[in-house]
Amino acid sequence: MPEQPGTSAGSATSGLPTDALKQELQELLKVAGQRVLRSVTSKVGSLGKKVGGAVVEKAAAPVREVGEKITGGDGPAGLAKSVGGGVVKGVAGKAKEAVTGDGGDGGDGGGGGGDFGKVTNIVEHIDVGVPVRVAYDQWTRFTDFPGFMKKVEKVEQDSDTELKWRGQILWSHRDWKSTIIDQVPDKRIVWRSEGSKGYVDGAVTFHELAPDLTRILVVLEYYPQGFFEKTANLWRAQGRRVRLELKHFQRHVMTQTMLHTDELQGWRGEIHDGEVARSPQEAEQSAEQQEQPAEEQPGEEQPAEAEQREPEQPEAGEQAPEQQPESEPAAQGSTEQ
Numbered sequence: 339m340p341e342q343p344g345t346s347a348g349s350a351t352s353g354l355p356t357d358a359l360k361q362e363l364q365e366l367l368k369v370a371g372q373r374v375l376r377s378v379t380s381k382v383g384s385l386g387k388k389v390g391g392a393v394v395e396k397a398a399a400p401v402r403e404v405g406e407k408i409t410g411g412d413g414p415a416g417l418a419k420s421v422g423g424g425v426v427k428g429v430a431g432k433a434k435e436a437v438t439g440d441g442g443d444g445g446d447g448g449g450g451g452g453d454f455g456k457v458t459n460i461v462e463h464i465d466v467g468v469p470v471r472v473a474y475d476q477w478t479r480f481t482d483f484p485g486f487m488k489k490v491e492k493v494e495q496d497s498d499t500e501l502k503w504r505g506q507i508l509w510s511h512r513d514w515k516s517t518i519i520d521q522v523p524d525k526r527i528v529w530r531s532e533g534s535k536g537y538v539d540g541a542v543t544f545h546e547l548a549p550d551l552t553r554i555l556v557v558l559e560y561y562p563q564g565f566f567e568k569t570a571n572l573w574r575a576q577g578r579r580v581r582l583e584l585k586h587f588q589r590h591v592m593t594q595t596m597l598h599t600d601e602l603q604g605w606r607g608e609i610h611d612g613e614v615a616r617s618p619q620e621a622e623q624s625a626e627q628q629e630q631p632a633e634e635q636p637g638e639e640q641p642a643e644a645e646q647r648e649p650e651q652p653e654a655g656e657q658a659p660e661q662q663p664e665s666e667p668a669a670q671g672s673t674e675q
Contacts, residue, residue, distance in 0.1 A: 457559050458560040458561075458574070458576060458577070459557075459559060459560075460540075460557070460559075460560060460576060460577045460580050461556070461558075462555075462556050462577070462581050462584055463554060463555045463556065464554050464585065464587070464588045465547065465551060465552070465588075466551075466588050466591045466592060467550055467551055467596070468551075468552060468595065468596050469546075469549060469550055469552065470524050470544050470545070470546045470552045472552075472591070472595060472599050472602065473544055473552040473554060474523060474524045475602050475604025475605075475606070476587075476590075476591055476595050476602060477527070477544075477554070477587075478527075478604040479605075480493045480495055480501055481493050481494070481495055486587065486589070486590040487583045487587070488583065488586060489505050489506045489507075489579060489583065490503070490504075490505050490583070491504045491505055491506060492504040498605065498607060498609065499517055499518045499609055499613070499614065500516075500517055500518075501515070501518075503515070503516060507536075512533065512536065514532065514533030514535075514536070514537050514538070515531060515532055515533065516529045516531035516538075517529060517530050517531070518609050519609070519612045520609060520610055521607070522608055523607075524544055525543065526543045527541065527542050528541040529541070533563075534563070536560070536561055536562045536563040537563075538559065538561070539558070539559045539561075540557055540558035541557050542554060542556050543555045554587075556584065562576075605618060606618045606622065607620075
């Protein structure tokens with residue numbers, strides 16, 4: 339009697355070491371997944387250890403899912419489909435998610451790769467061997483920055499409070515706009531900015547350490563947006579860039595500005611709440627008035643004037659003091675003889 343097709347297939351499968359095959363397939367899958375991860379990690383190796391850790395963390399999920407499918411009863415027949423459609427697609431998708439920070443849990447940064455889009459705090463300082471006024475005046479000349487800074491390409495100052503910037507981020511070029519909300523000469527400058535691919539809010543303060551030594555403290559809040567910005571932010575590239583640009587400023591002040599301090603003209607007005615509270619002309623007039631000595635109060639007599647004052651004339655009815663004539667002693671002497 340001929341055997342049924344299902345019965346023969348079942349007997350053939352029962353004769354195979356399926357448990358051992360499943361174990362070998364799991365090991366093969368593990369090796370394949372590790373190779374894919376190493377390949378992806380090597381391609382983004384320049385992104386730093388943080389990217390590699392994120393990719394491994396997010397790529398482990400599809401690998402585990404495929405392994406569970408094999409051991410859970412899908413069998414060896416689903417290996418090609420699981421590896422091709424699960425591991426490769428899952429690793430690629432998770433790697434992209436880890437780099438770009440675009441998670442599937444929403445755009446509020448609370449899940450997935452949202453941690454990479456948070457604010458980056460940058461705090462740096464430099465010391466320059468010039469008076470605080472010179473350092474401050476040079477800093478307020480924003481349009482000079484492209485001449486000695488490497489990644490600042492262009493600066494346009496539309497008004498006393500608004501500026502347009504253009505800089506280089508990796509191989510890309512970005513534009514943003516900043517608004518000065520508080521500025522006090524020789525003290526501080528505080529600004530806010532906006533841009534489609536990220537922006538930087540911050541403050542810079544000036545501190546006199548000695549008559550010819552000034553410390554400049556820069557505190558920034560960097561909000562990266564876009565692929566290049568988030569990629570560079572993974573290994574704190576912006577912090578190192580700020581440090582290098584400050585060194586360029588230090589070099590320019592020490593080699594160029596301090597040789598021509600008489601020709602340096604900075605903006606010395608005051609800004610509060612985003613509006614000009616005192617123009618440079620008003621600030622200069624106020625400074626000149628403070629430097630001038632206090633005027634003499636009316637009614638006060640000077641010693642020289644008191645000495646030169648003539649004796650007061652006697653009032654009517656008063657007798658003038660008697661004065662002894664100079665010839666009287668001589669007359670008395672001639673009488674005694």
